[in-house]
Amino acid sequence: xxxxxxxxxGTTGALVAAALGASIVFTPSSASASSDWYCYGTQVxxxxxxxxxxxxxxxxxxxxxxxxxxxxxxxxxVTDVKLQNFxxxxxxxxxxxxxxxxxxxxxxxxxxxxxxxxxDPCDWPNPTFRPVATFSWKGASSGEKTWSPDTSWGHNCD
Numbered sequence: 113x114x115x116x117x118x119x120x121x122g123t124t125g126a127l128v129a130a131a132l133g134a135s136i137v138f139t140p141s142s143a144s145a146s147s148d149w150y151c152y153g154t155q156v157x158x159x160x161x162x163x164x165x166x167x168x169x170x171x172x173x174x175x176x177x178x179x180x181x182x183x184x185x186x187x188x189x190v191t192d193v194k195l196q197n198f199x200x201x202x203x204x205x206x207x208x209x210x211x212x213x214x215x216x217x218x219x220x221x222x223x224x225x226x227x228x229x230x231x232d233p234c235d236w237p238n239p240t241f242r243p244v245a246t247f248s249w250k251g252a253s254s255g256e257k258t259w260s261p262d263t264s265w266g267h268n269c270d
Contacts, residue, residue, distance in 0.1 A: 148161060149161050150261030155180055156177060157180055158175075158190075159175065160261055162242065176190060176225040177224050178222065179249070186250060187251060188223065188224050191245070192213075193215060194211070194228065194244040195228045195242075196260075198240040210236070239266060
């Protein structure tokens with residue numbers, strides 16, 4: 113595994129992200145492609161993560177939506193998945209979209225999954241990322257929500 117050291121700007125950005133209330137999850141060193149899904153919802157479960165491929169040393173945003181067994185029998189879709197980087201912009205520190213996937217493949221009976229293309233997290237001055245996606249469901253009641261977990265993922269770069 114190739115570890116990269118975080119530079120001064122990366123460390124500062126990660127600390128700023130933590131100060132803003134986002135907890136940072138540093139990627140594990142034991143898996144070839146791994147990340148924890150962060151989910152919410154009861155009848156329709158909406159989940160997102162920053163997926164780390166250790167072999168390629170890359171990140172991607174992934175999102176999934178599932179009609180939960182015993183729920184309201186919903187059709188589901190996930191669209192507009194974004195991988196965002198916590199960057200120092202002209203207006204201060206902010207989340208900036210660096211990759212996106214529209215994923216307009218329609219409605220699904222039980223589950224839908226979408227992902228962005230990958231990035232090398234160490235190509236960014238601050239290797240801190242988060243996923244954002246739009247989740248939709250229709251059935252007994254309909255809904256749509258754009259959501260990101262209150263967690264960001266950081267990478268140790270050298």
